[in-house]
Amino acid sequence: MDVSIADFGLGIPAKVRETVKDLSDPQAVIQAVQEGFTSKSTPGNAGLGLDSLLKTVVGSGIGEVTIYSLHAIVRFRSGTNGQISPFPVENVGFCPGTTIEIKLRTDLIEQLPDEREELEW
Amino acid sequence: MVIQIRDLVPGADTAQQGGIVLPQLQAAMATGAPFVVSFDHIQTATSSFVNAAFVPLLQIYSFSAVKQQMRVVKSTRQINEMIRSRLQRVSMDAAA
Numbered sequence: 001m002d003v004s005i006a007d008f009g010l011g012i013p014a015k016v017r018e019t020v021k022d023l024s025d026p027q028a029v030i031q032a033v034q035e036g037f038t039s040k041s042t043p044g045n046a047g048l049g050l051d052s053l054l055k056t057v058v059g060s061g062i063g064e065v066t067i068y069s070l071h072a073i074v075r076f077r078s079g080t081n082g083q084i085s086p087f088p089v090e091n092v093g094f095c096p097g098t099t100i101e102i103k104l105r106t107d108l109i110e111q112l113p114d115e116r117e118e119l120e121w
Numbered sequence: 122m123v124i125q126i127r128d129l130v131p132g133a134d135t136a137q138q139g140g141i142v143l144p145q146l147q148a149a150m151a152t153g154a155p156f157v158v159s160f161d162h163i164q165t166a167t168s169s170f171v172n173a174a175f176v177p178l179l180q181i182y183s184f185s186a187v188k189q190q191m192r193v194v195k196s197t198r199q200i201n202e203m204i205r206s207r208l209q210r211v212s213m214d215a216a217a
Contacts, residue, residue, distance in 0.1 A: 052168055112198055116161070119193035119201040 008097035025072035026088040133166035139173025161195040184212035
């Protein structure tokens, strides 16, 4: 199953370079997905959204995520050691804004029970 | 005391919704007594919601105090993991 989400904002590299300058577009995308990194585009942002997405999809081994933004195409896959690894793709095109493509292996997605649970700390 | 999230907000999706829930949680913590948070009829919670509703509690109370007073019931694995991981992470960052 493929899911794609797109916007026509400034693009991740442009936002990241407001905080960390002199990064290439692919480097900026890789920076953006680091846990805790945020451009604070919305007050209260904790820099967890992209990291959470990668851990949920790639880290759990059920798919891969590709981020297209400006001149960057970066694919995130799970390596043999289970770590989430970025793979910049050589790109001759341009993506205005950002597109996030999520490929899910539906045969590997765990079917969770419908029963409600209590939080165990 | 039982705080029904669904009575306060239609979903646990946005920071704005989390901001509506936070005062109720703060008031419950302030009593010093155990209380219950129910996610009945709520299927998922985003990190934005949890950041706004639960994480600010750690500015006033320790993680240990929150765990002692607050029970989360009628929840889902995703919601529980989001709350637990966010609060654990913030408390670890504060300790570092």
